[in-house]
Amino acid sequence: MIDDQSQVQHDMEQLVKRSADISKRIDSALHRANRMDEPIRIVAVTKYVDIDTVEKLTKVGYTDFGENRWQVAKSKVEAYRTSIWHFIGPLQRNKVRFVVPHFAFIHSVDRPELADEISREALNYGVRPNVLLQVNVSDEPQKSGIDPENAFSLVEHCAMLPGLRVLGFMAIGRNTEHAVESRADFRRLVLLRNDIQQKTGIILPELSMGMSKDFDIAVEEGATIVRIGRYLVNFDQEL
Ligand SMILES: *Cc1c(COP(=O)(O)O)cnc(C)c1O
Secondary structure, eight states, rough: OOHHHHHHHHHHHHHHHHHHHHHHHHHHHHHHOTTTTTTOOEEOOTSSSHHHHHHHHHHTTOOHHHHHHHHHEEEEEEEETTTTEESSOOGGGGGGGHHHHOSSEEOOOOOHHHHHHHHHHHHHOOOEEEEEEOOTTOOOOOOOOOOOHHHHHHHHHHHTTTTTTEEEEEEEOOOEEEEEGGHHHHHHHHHHHHHHHHHHHHHHHHEEEOOOTTHHHHHHHTOOOEEEOOHHHHTSSSO
């Protein structure tokens, strides 16, 4: 029997190892892409884990956490107010007033009405969240995100809103066994960003792309933010 204390110790050691491995893989991807020394923001996705794991991740040095549902996020977000929280899941308008006060980043804005509501609530609370527009670059019909051809007008719309700051785009690589196939999706997002940035003159520096299975590929292609859940907190998954 392992007692509680040595279990905590064991988990911490695993997390430190995982964390070092992730940093190493990100560094090599940056190196391969000739992007040395560019900062990558790692969002530790905590939707699968409880508050004790958030505590451990904080001790290991993580500052940014991602959640995809308000109900699941609530207790963690309220307990760790100084952490930087990222909302990464589909967002309904009636949940915006809960999310806005707590989340510094919202990655899943995919329609003008949602952006309007975020801006309105943000002005109420006196905050100004960073917003990324989620684009469905893999054309999978079941996936959330705005269609690439409508991204331009959504950027222009968001840029007019006083209660938010539009910083770039988010995408989820296609659902496939083969992580390399996500590369095409990430490339498409980069090209779309470059095109829209040029046409609008609005600077869109942030690209949130890459998860456990494809974060190195995303970094090679230009990600500035990666969202890592299972690979960080599920120790059964192989390194
Ligand atoms: C759950 C989730 C992640 C993390 O996925 P893992 O495969 O566990 O790394 C990243 N992004 C979004 C939008 C998610 O919902």
